Amino acid sequence: MQKTLLAVDRLSTWVGKAAAWMAVGLTLLVTWEVFSRYVLNRPHGWVLDAQIMMYGALFMLAGAYTLSKNGHVRGDVLYGFFRPRTQAAIDLALYFVFFLPGVIAMTWAGWTFARESLAIRETTFNADPLPVYPFKFVIPVAGAFLLLQGLVEIVRCVICLREGEWPSREHDVEEVDVDKLKEMVHATDADIGDDTSLLPPAQRQEGV
Numbered sequence: 001m002q003k004t005l006l007a008v009d010r011l012s013t014w015v016g017k018a019a020a021w022m023a024v025g026l027t028l029l030v031t032w033e034v035f036s037r038y039v040l041n042r043p044h045g046w047v048l049d050a051q052i053m054m055y056g057a058l059f060m061l062a063g064a065y066t067l068s069k070n071g072h073v074r075g076d077v078l079y080g081f082f083r084p085r086t087q088a089a090i091d092l093a094l095y096f097v098f099f100l101p102g103v104i105a106m107t108w109a110g111w112t113f114a115r116e117s118l119a120i121r122e123t124t125f126n127a128d129p130l131p132v133y134p135f136k137f138v139i140p141v142a143g144a145f146l147l148l149q150g151l152v153e154i155v156r157c158v159i160c161l162r163e164g165e166w167p168s169r170e171h172d173v174e175e176v177d178v179d180k181l182k183e184m185v186h187a188t189d190a191d192i193g194d195d196t197s198l199l200p201p202a203q204r205q206e207g208v
Contacts, residue, residue: 002168005155008149009169011148012148013068029054030047033047053135056135057138060143061141061142064146067149084165088157091153092161104147106143107139108140110139110143114140118133
């Protein structure tokens with residue numbers, strides 16, 4: 001089971017990192033358009049639409065990646081003080097009440113929108129129209145990846161409820177450099193001991 005969970009983590013990570021290259025494309029596109037508009041005096045009507053679609057695709061495809069790293073924003077005022085079983089019970093309830101209905105609805109509706117857009121060969125409304133249907137197909141694809149990762153997180157909640165601790169997950173870069181943080185507060189591993197409040201959330205879950 002753990003191998004399956006980590007395999008889905010790796011898939012979500014691959015999708016997220018592949019989508020991240022759109023940030024490079026966006027940067028180049030905006031830079032080129034600024035040069036073309038203000039230096040060459042040749043603006044392009046389709047560039048703004050392309051920027052919006054690329055950013056939207058990047059934002060949606062990053063959802064499963066962020067969930068796999070436990071990186072979505074949550075109100076952590078009290079949650080971090082709860083025992084792992086309590087955290088898992090709260091997460092499990094929220095997955096069933098909010099996550100699953102919302103993501104399933106998004107995926108289903110997105111597939112319908114994409115099919116309708118393809119049927120009419122929908123384009124943007126400007127002098128240089130761009131096809132919209134490839135972008136709309138990103139909605140159900142991103143929803144499917146997010147739903148798959150969500151099912152993995154539900155399984156993790158069940159395992160935590162049974163075993164009393166969170167199972168491991170696929171790691172990536174951390175927002176906080178733990179070693180640098182230790183240097184800043186002049187703390188050692190012995191000083192920290194069982195106090196995990198200085199560690200990132202992903203490591204606190206595993207009891208590192």
